[in-house]
Amino acid sequence: MATQSKTIFEQFLAPVFERLLDRDAMVQFRDSIDWETATTALTNPQVDYPEYYLTNNFHGIKNGYLTVDAAVTYDPITQYVLPPSETWVRESLVKAIQGTPRRILDLGCGTGTTTLMLKKRFSSAEVIGLDLSPHMLVVADHKAREANLDITCRHGNAMETGFPEGSFDVVCATLLFHETPPQVTKAILRESFRLLSPWGQVLILDGNQKTLRNADWLSNIFEEPFIREYSQGNMDAWLGHAGFETVRTEDVFWVNQLSYGRKPLPVKHTVPQARIWESQSESYGGGIAAPQPA
């Protein structure tokens, strides 16, 4: 595992994780995959990587998510950073989905842990996980095959997915936005709004912005380049700005939060009475008297 030298992550967290992690299991998993073939199969050559994605290290992993190291270590580490338990935290999002969606998109799906849970819960839905990292998608795809779950892993940028407008009932993202600059976050929320059908649901599970603001040390220990900007922001406001209604955010334990919103139904265009009479007069062609208002 290549970690950035002399970072707080390396000095304090890496030694802890070294003890907790099963290094042999990770090496065995890494060696069981032909990464070149697998990443090539999942790579869309049309995808352009945004600058923030290429020029930053995320939580201490050198060269970010476009590496085998990042993909192999992600799940073993993540199980320890979502108290009280990873499954409980992720389930908060899955359980908050209302009704029976037919099409679900998981943005920044990474190794697909939430994506798989969505498919298990909504087995008749088409579930798509989208991520910028083919390496992370290789793990997601591997896990889906192992679990015999039919999910689609799509290489793409959540800011501009290429999916048609209004084509999803649910768009969600888990642990994505503490790693994106605010401008990118806003662009992804605008894209989520575009992708949803009327009354479709958006669900965002991520670090608790209030807690992070009040406990700056949390932002210090994880090597996350945009976590401070994320914690200074307000997900409700960002969702409202993107056009969502019935927006609310709830604490998930104290470390995470779940935000929820709906795309409004289309507004019925009410034509003012005067205009109705005007247009009726025109269509009556002048020869026949138009009906007059009572």
Ligand SMILES: C[S@@+](CC[C@H](N)C(=O)[O-])C[C@H]1O[C@@H](n2cnc3c(N)ncnc32)[C@H](O)[C@@H]1O
């Ligand atoms: C912290 S991981 C979260 C992964 C997964 N959602 C989870 O809950 O474990 C963030 C993921 O977002 C992806 N990502 C970052 N920016 C993205 C973008 N603009 N479009 C798509 N994926 C992005 C990264 O490649 C990475 O896999």
